[in-house]
Amino acid sequence: MDNLQRTKSDISSVLQHIMDQGNDDDPASTGLPTLSEVELAKCECCGMSEECSGEYIEEMRKKYSGKLICGLCAEAVKEEMEKNGGKTREEALEVHMNACVRFNRLGRAYPALYQADDVKKLLKKSNSDKAAKGGVPPRKGGLARSSSCIPAITKDMQDKLRV
Numbered sequence: 001m002d003n004l005q006r007t008k009s010d011i012s013s014v015l016q017h018i019m020d021q022g023n024d025d026d027p028a029s030t031g032l033p034t035l036s037e038v039e040l041a042k043c044e045c046c047g048m049s050e051e052c053s054g055e056y057i058e059e060m061r062k063k064y065s066g067k068l069i070c071g072l073c074a075e076a077v078k079e080e081m082e083k084n085g086g087k088t089r090e091e092a093l094e095v096h097m098n099a100c101v102r103f104n105r106l107g108r109a110y111p112a113l114y115q116a117d118d119v120k121k122l123l124k125k126s127n128s129d130k131a132a133k134g135g136v137p138p139r140k141g142g143l144a145r146s147s148s149c150i151p152a153i154t155k156d157m158q159d160k161l162r163v
Contacts, residue, residue, distance in 0.1 A: 036053045036054065036055065037053065037054060038051045038052065038053055039051070039052065039053075039054070039057075040052075041057055041068055042068070043068065043069050043070035043072075043073055044067045044068055044069060044097070045067075045069050045070070045073040045096060045097050045100040046070065046072070046073055046100050046104070047100075047104060048070050048072070050070055050071075060074070063089075064077070064089070064093055065089075065090055065093065067093065067097075069093075073096060073100070076096050077089065077092045077093050077096050078092075080092035080095055080096055
């Protein structure tokens, strides 16, 4: 804590010295960088809010078809582009936005339904894969039963009872 106070007082004394020289009107003449305005921006995909500069907001809107998306969603869009080969950025953005809308609509309110819906899709996909391969493969290694052994046992029991 003592080091922090010393650092604060050092900065204060340097700033006071610069202001005493009469250059306090122009921040560029003091050697201090100008601060850009920061505003709270809401992601159009997931709805998360983050502080962004105006330049960053413009850059993201240019890059993603006029939509403002957060850094997390931007990475997800990049992953979506790489995942399926030659998807364009617009296609990947649309897929990601649909997933976010679906999650925000169903997943946050009813997490169990969201999970059940995913399991349902997984089962449908696995069944369609089996059907595409030519049906359910036969089981191998099982014992084939040609007839029941009950009549033979009954006959043997009756023979023993007669004797």
